[in-house]
Amino acid sequence: MELWYTEDHSRGAKFSLKVEKQLYSGKSDFQRIDVFETEEFGKFFTLDGLVMITEKDEFIYHDMIVHVPMATNPKIRKVLVIGAGDGGTVRELVRYPEIESIDMVEIDELVVEVCKAYFPKSTSGFADPRVTLYFEDGLKFVQEKVDAYDLIIVDSTDPIGPGEGLFTREFYQNCHRALTKDGILVNQHESPFYDHYAKAMQRAHQRIRESFPIAKVYQVHIPTYASGHWLFGFASKTFDPVADLDAHAWNQRGLETGYYNTDIHQGAFALPNYVKKLL
């Protein structure tokens, strides 16, 4: 008998992966967590029935959420990461020796525990001495911070369930206050393609624009997310992600990456007309 994982990507479209076996299923105070082994994508885990990472394509997401801001401002020293319990974002950040501290605030400790058990490659960065993990609500955490971070990365779930507050006006205003004068905010920004994702994407963008003078989105191709067409938001007080990119300086570092390069960085901000219309 074949076992298949199926996720609704819209009311009329489903996405399926052939599953070898289910490795874990549990419920935290916040959400349901499942881990599966597949033939095509290696291991993957879901939160409340939505794919978060697969071993095969997580490099795309984590390269693009980290290297885009890091290449834009080489003076980033203090970083706050919200969500990101699987560790992929922190793993990429610790590759930058000039970063002094990384505070990661994940609401759900069980996500980190499960990922440590099943995704050792993605959680390897947690051992870095510059990293401090807080198991708290990111919404509350930023409320108390002023002029504290050069970069905030919001690596959250969708705006339903525990991730909801991370898409509000109040949260974006608090991020603005928590950032230094050259601060950058990057967030996972949903998909422009299927209606209900596109609406969430639009709402998030409008709210970010109200708080930040520079607010752009950039696109990536993530095979296991709804439609495969996914966006990140780049908001900042001073930096323009395309005009201020010093491609030469980033390339001099010699960092090996599976997806990110400085051409993709520039190209990712060129948007299809249907996406421009939504913004």
Ligand code: AG3
């Ligand atoms: N970030 C999850 C992005 C949103 C996924 N949404 C979805 N599949 N509908 C967390 C995973 C990467 N660290």
